[in-house]
Structure formats: C-alpha cells, structure tokens
Amino acid sequence: xxxxxxxxxxxxxxxxxxxxxxxxxxxxxxxxxxxxxxxxxxxxxxxxxxxxxxxxxxxxxxxxxxxxxxxxxxxxxxxxxxxxxxxxxxxxxxxxxxxxxxxxxxxxxxxxxxxxxxxxxxxxxxxxxxxxxxxxxxxxxxxxxxxxxxxxxxxxxxxxxxxxxxxxxxxxxxxxxxxxxxxxxxxxxxxxxxxxxxxxxxxxxxxxxxxxxxxxxxxxxxxxxxxxxxxxxxxxxxxxxxxxxxxxxx
Numbered sequence: 001x002x003x004x005x006x007x008x009x010x011x012x013x014x015x016x017x018x019x020x021x022x023x024x025x026x027x028x029x030x031x032x033x034x035x036x037x038x039x040x041x042x043x044x045x046x047x048x049x050x051x052x053x054x055x056x057x058x059x060x061x062x063x064x065x066x067x068x069x070x071x072x073x074x075x076x077x078x079x080x081x082x083x084x085x086x087x088x089x090x091x092x093x094x095x096x097x098x099x100x101x102x103x104x105x106x107x108x109x110x111x112x113x114x115x116x117x118x119x120x121x122x123x124x125x126x127x128x129x130x131x132x133x134x135x136x137x138x139x140x141x142x143x144x145x146x147x148x149x150x151x152x153x154x155x156x157x158x159x160x161x162x163x164x165x166x167x168x169x170x171x172x173x174x175x176x177x178x179x180x181x182x183x184x185x186x187x188x189x190x191x192x193x194x195x196x197x198x199x200x201x202x203x204x205x206x207x208x209x210x211x212x213x214x215x216x217x218x219x220x221x222x223x224x225x226x227x228x229x230x231x232x233x234x235x236x237x238x239x240x241x242x243x244x245x246x247x248x249x250x
Contacts, residue, residue, distance in 0.1 A: 026212070029057065030055050031119065032118070032119050032189040033189060035048075035049070036048045036183060046069075048071055050067045052107040053186070053193075067104060069090065070094035070095065083183045097137060101130070105140070108142060121168045122150065124247055127142065127148070128249050144249070148216070150248060153216045156223050157223075175202070179191040213248075216247060221245035221247070224242075
C-alpha cells in the first residue's frame with residue numbers, strides 16, 4: 001500500500017468560517033472518505049477515483065491519499081459529465097482497479113480500527129459500492145463499518161424542516177463550508193468532513209461515538225420511511241415498494 005501523504009497543519013483560521021476547534025469530542029479528528037464512480041448502482045458500477053484522509057479539529061487535512069482507477073469498463077458520458085474523468089484518461093493514468101480497491105479498504109480499516117470516525121456523505125452509497133467492488137476483486141470487504149459519521153443523516157435529523165436541497169454542495173453552503181471543485185473525490189471528502197464538524201458545533205453533537213453511530217442507524221431508517229411515504233403520496237413510488245433505510249451500508 002502507498003504511504004499516506006502527510007500534509008502540513010494549518011496555523012491560521014479554522015477551515016469552517018466562524019468556527020473554533022471542537023475540543024475533546026469526536027470532531028477533534030475525523031477520517032474522510034469519498035468515491036467518484038461510473039454510476040449510481042452500488043452493485044454494478046465501479047470506482048473511478050477515491051480519497052481517504054484525516055482532518056484535525058480545525059478541518060485541516062493532516063493525512064491524505066487519493067487514487068485514480070482504471071475501472072475496467074467504459075465510463076459513461078453522464079458520469080464523466082459529473083466528475084470529469086474520461087475512459088481514455090482512466091485507462092492511461094489509472095491503476096488497476098483491484099489494487100486501488102485493496103488500498104482504499106486498507107486505509108479505511110486503519111482509521112476504523114483506530115476508533116477514528118470516518119465521515120462519508122450519504123455513507124450507504126460509498127460503503128456499499130466499495131463492498132461490491134471488494135467482492136468483485138477478491139478483496140476482503142468491510143461489511144460493518146463503524147464508527148461512521150454521515151453529515152446527510154445528521155443534518156436531516158437536527159434541522160428536519162429546513163427547505164431546500166440536501167446535496168453536499170447545498171449543505172456545505174448552508175454551514176459556510178467552502179467546496180471548490182465539487183465531484184472531485186478529495187474536495188468532496190474534505191468538505192463532508194468539515195460539514196460534520198460544523199454540525200457538531202452548531203448542534204452540540206457530542207455523544208460518544210458508539211451511541212452516535214447507533215442513533216444514525218435509527219435516524220436513517222426513519223428518514224427513509226418518511227421519504228417513502230412522501231414519494232407514495234405524490235405517485236412517484238408504488239405503495240408496495242419502500243426505500244432501503246439501511247445504514248451505513250446496504
């Protein structure tokens with residue numbers, strides 16, 4: 001596995017506007033994780049790029065590792081339009097998918113085994129797709145990631161009735177977290193980590209990690225049930241179908 005890239009600590013203002021470092025809680029050090037992929041089907045689509053890192057209490061990256069993979073399949077134009085990576089570029093510059101998957105899994109295991117929470121925005125997508133990629137390439141998968149922090153779940157739970165989109169870009173803007181170069185794995189991962197820290201400050205989310213992880217399981221299930229009921233009311237979903245509220249992996 002490649003060594004982590006050590007990045008210098010920042011000695012100036014915190015990365016989140018108007019924020020001070022969270023002291024003594026889980027947000028003092030958060031792992032971050034994001035994937036860019038060939039599509040949104042977690043069972044069939046492939047990893048194109050990935051980022052795993054570690055932020056300090058100010059939201060400054062202190063360790064970081066990024067990967068570009070050759071997914072072994074064509075990258076659809078729609079996916080390229082999102083993250084900007086073409087099939088030709090991935091084939092010319094990306095590493096073999098199996099090696100990338102193994103290294104991403106190992107980097108995440110290092111964080112989780114150390115008890116460092118891993119922040120992933122809409123965690124079931126990234127962790128589920130990584131699981132299926134690991135199985136595809138005969139890499140032992142992460143089947144029960146914990147502790148995980150999902151800013152999407154936390155934001156919906158603590159500011160339930162706020163109107164507007166809950167995309168990472170929209171939520172980052174709401175919490176005054178800069179997001180430059182959205183849909184780049186590193187940019188998205190760092191922004192998600194800083195949003196998690198901003199949520200911790202705004203709503204005093206300081207529960208022990210094990211308890212917070214468990215709470216998110218319940219919140220995610222309730223949020224999926226609520227969205228299911230809404231989709232049924234507007235005719236977007238048949239009553240016999242329900243959204244999967246499993247969290248942080250499906």
